[in-house]
Amino acid sequence: MKIVQISDTHLTxxxxxxxxxxxxxxxxxxxxxxxxxxxxxxxxxVLHPDDAADRSRSRELLxxxxxxxxxxxxxxxxxxxxxxxxAGLVVTDARVAAHEAAFGPDHxxxxxxxxxxxxxxxxxxxxxxxxxxDQWRWIEQTLAALxxxxxxxxxxxxxxxxxxxxxxxxxxxxxxxxxxxxxxLLERTELRAVGCGHLHRYRRVERxxxxxxWAPATAFLSAGIDEIxxxxxxxxxxxxxxxxxxxAEFRLVPGMPQxxxxxxxxxxxxxxAMTAAAV
Numbered sequence: 001m002k003i004v005q006i007s008d009t010h011l012t013x014x015x016x017x018x019x020x021x022x023x024x025x026x027x028x029x030x031x032x033x034x035x036x037x038x039x040x041x042x043x044x045x046v047l048h049p050d051d052a053a054d055r056s057r058s059r060e061l062l063x064x065x066x067x068x069x070x071x072x073x074x075x076x077x078x079x080x081x082x083x084x085x086x087a088g089l090v091v092t093d094a095r096v097a098a099h100e101a102a103f104g105p106d107h108x109x110x111x112x113x114x115x116x117x118x119x120x121x122x123x124x125x126x127x128x129x130x131x132x133x134d135q136w137r138w139i140e141q142t143l144a145a146l147x148x149x150x151x152x153x154x155x156x157x158x159x160x161x162x163x164x165x166x167x168x169x170x171x172x173x174x175x176x177x178x179x180x181x182x183x184x185l186l187e188r189t190e191l192r193a194v195g196c197g198h199l200h201r202y203r204r205v206e207r208x209x210x211x212x213x214w215a216p217a218t219a220f221l222s223a224g225i226d227e228i229x230x231x232x233x234x235x236x237x238x239x240x241x242x243x244x245x246x247x248a249e250f251r252l253v254p255g256m257p258q259x260x261x262x263x264x265x266x267x268x269x270x271x272x273a274m275t276a277a278a279v
Contacts, residue, residue: 034067037070042077050095070110159173
């Protein structure tokens with residue numbers, strides 16, 4: 001079985017380089033890779049979760065992918081938890097509801113013959129919303145009902161394990177309280193992989209019987225957290241599930257340029273629009 005994880009596409013109604021790169025990616029997946037399923041691990045939209053035009057355009061572009069597509073939200077899709085949320089974009093019921101209307105449930109279970117894929121909304125963890133309590137209930141019930149001996153792959157936007165011992169401003173991983181609770185629940189499963197996004201770089205680390213995988217972005221290389229390790233190139237992750245074993249490899253996309261934020265003027269314009277709206 002072949003699973004592709006893409007992440008941090010940062011698509012916008014204004015088009016531009018992130019859309020051009022995504023179109024190249026979609027063609028490559030459809031014609032050359034031909035995965036059994038594709039998982040998008042969040043930050044679908046360019047910047048602001050309340051931009052309905054960006055959300056609508058992102059939905060249209062994701063439909064270019066032929067394979068079945070599963071999506072979990074990122075902070076630029078629904079906001080993030082905590083008092084130090086980036087740009088004050090805090091996760092809310094309305095933002096999650098808008099995401100679900102466009103992309104489907106923010107948490108889900110997908111069964112195949114070879115494995116069980118689970119997706120959760122990392123942006124709810126620590127939010128205190130009723131949606132968080134509902135998701136925890138779903139996680140507990142879902143994990144308790146998993147078939148024995150079948151490998152489990154979990155996907156979410158933010159890394160489950162701590163990224164750095166040094167503070168970097170806004171939240172970059174799942175907080176310790178939620179992390180410990182989730183890992184405790186996962187101990188009863190055949191967890192073999194945890195795939196996330198958010199950091200715009202690739203890394204693969206052994207975590208007991210599982211692998212932790214940071215998926216690279218497809219949109220642009222991120223600045224400001226250069227001290228965080230990992231392969232800093234645009235691309236995607238290809239997972240293979242064979243006889244209960246799960247492997248993951250970084251893949252480049254032929255013909256897709258390696259962009260930085262300076263190469264995407266739509267980012268600056270989106271920040272200017274957001275700043276103007278907040279005044």
